[in-house]
Amino acid sequence: MLIGYARTSTTEQAAGLEAQQRDLKAIGCERVFSEHVSSVASREQLAQAIAFAREGDTLVVTKVDRLARSTVGLWDIVKELDGKGVGLRVLNLGGETVDTKSATGRLILSIFAGFAQFEREMMLERQREGIAKAKAEGVYKGRKPTARAKAEDVRKMHAEGKTPTEIAKALGIGRGSVYRAIEDVAASSQA
Structure with a gap:
């Protein structure tokens, strides 16, 4: 059985969540778990999707960043799925579909998860640098309370x-x- 998981960080991203749900249903997911929550917060629907999955099932996500923000976080989820005999399929990983049921799929997932984490860390670094520069110039006032x-x-x-x-x-x-x-x-x- 294919089980889908869709996530966006905020309720303002409703169109993104709907697109994920549509893509997951289009490839044959019989059940789709969805939520609006940060990837670092408690993800109840993800926990339910994993609990629902049975041996031989596959958890499907549209992109790796919908599932985890770090390589370690991703592999923790893969390890939990492996323990249940459940595979993971990522629909859009560098333009390819990747399935952890094969050795090649695991290798590709590992490489792209590393790139995704690197990209996120670089973005955060640039953001911190921009804020520091704006503060030094007296332009940055922070978020309005x-x-x-x-x-x-x-x-x-x-x-x-x-x-x-x-x-x-x-x-x-x-x-x-x-x-x-x-x-x-x-x-x-x-x-």
């Missing part, structure tokens, strides 16, 4: 009896930011 700008709204909604979860959802901010705004009010009233 959106939650702090909504602190007054948080306080009003909290005073109205809304829960932190309701406030966070209504304002589009994290619950931690809501708690900080509420604590700031409590701290300033005690001072």
